[in-house]
Amino acid sequence: MGEGKECSPQSFLFSSTDSWRLYSPEYRAAKAWRIFYLLWRWCWAIFFAVFLIFTGAAEQTWYDDESQRVKWFIYLTNWGMLAFTIAQLVNTAVCTAGFRLHESSEGIKWYMKLNWFLYEFTSGETILISLLFWALIYDDRYTLTIDTYITHGVNGLHTLIDLWITAMPIKALHFYLPALFGLLYIVFSIIYDYSGGTNALGKTYIYSVLDWNEDATFAAIYSVGAIVGLIVLHFILFGFFKLRVRLYGYCSSRNNSRELNTKTNRYDEVEVSEY
Incomplete structure (x- = not known):
């Protein structure tokens, strides 16, 4: 299918990419x-799933x-961890199913789109939750x-490292998508507090x-600041994605050029030897 233009209607949804990107390494x-x-x-996937169960x-x-243990489900950290773990499990299942597939043999199936959705839905929040915790919640006590x-x-x-490996x-x-995650939690917290x-x-x-x-004003x-932070993080990760594609493309073109030069030199040596 190929990569669509960034501002096209297709890029707003989940169809403007090559299917292999949704289950393969770069x-x-x-x-x-x-x-x-x-x-x-x-x-x-096993690590995060076992940790979540533990x-x-x-x-x-x-x-x-x-x-009070049931209140595990009210905390943003646990929302993020649960969504992130589900995303890891889905990603692993899709990658396992796509291991033997080739780019031309498979279109974008619904489960690949789900994998894509969960990946972008959870990537930014894992980083922002960590930043907010260490900046606003953690203290010496x-x-x-x-x-x-x-x-x-x-x-x-893991999100930052995996970004440079996955396609x-x-x-x-x-x-x-990350803004939606933040908005859902904010609406939940409002309803929970006023209830x-x-x-x-x-x-x-x-x-x-x-x-x-x-203090509703401060909240x-x-x-709003957290949602803006999620959006900013998304664009930063988008920049990393673009850089990754360029770097891999550059390295691939250099390797192809080196192989071509090697084959050409061998061909010239054969011609000289025959002459």
């Missing part, structure tokens, strides 16, 4: 690299008593655990910076 000339990519996907089953320090580092660091770092596209006009909900420590808010009952400013 470099796919060598089968060994495709195998590595598949193993990469499986290892990280955090739900193990005793934690973020709630007052066992009855906060107890750091392995959970903290995974949910506010490892997932975001998954990022479209400029898909900026609404009298409390966090796991009995406070009348989920996060102090999102206390709609106490609104913070929310």
Whole structure:
């Protein structure tokens, strides 16, 4: 299908890309690299899935008593981790299904579009949640655990590294996807606060910076800033995507040129020898 123009209607949806990008690494000339990519996907999907199950089953320090454990689902960090893990599992399944496919043998199927949607829906939020945590929530009184580092660091770092390995596209006009994630959580937090909900420590808010009952103006400013941050991050990741494609394309053209020169030199040597 090929890459569509960034400002075309097709780029606003999920059809303006080559199908192989939705299940392959950027470099796919060598089968060994495709195998590595598949193993990469499986290892990280298992890691994040096991971690998510563990955090739900193990005793934690973020709630007052066992009855508050269900409030795991009210926190932005956990929303992000859950969505990110689902995206990893879907990505792994799609890459496994597409391992033996070739570019010309498969159109863009619905599950590939779902993979693309989840990838762009969750990539920016993993990074922003980490930035917001370390900038606004963490202080010297906060107890750091392995959970903290995974949910506010490892997932975001994985996103940044994976961006240079995967062939998954990022479209400029898909900026609404991370913004949608942020908007959904903000609407939830408003409804939760005004419904009298409390966090796991009995406070009348989920996060102090999102206390709609106490200071709705500040919460609104913070929310708008977070959504703007998600959009900005999306365009930064879009820039990285474009740079990745150019770098791989440049390296590929140099390798092809080197191979062509080698073949030409061998041909000339054969001609001279025969002469």
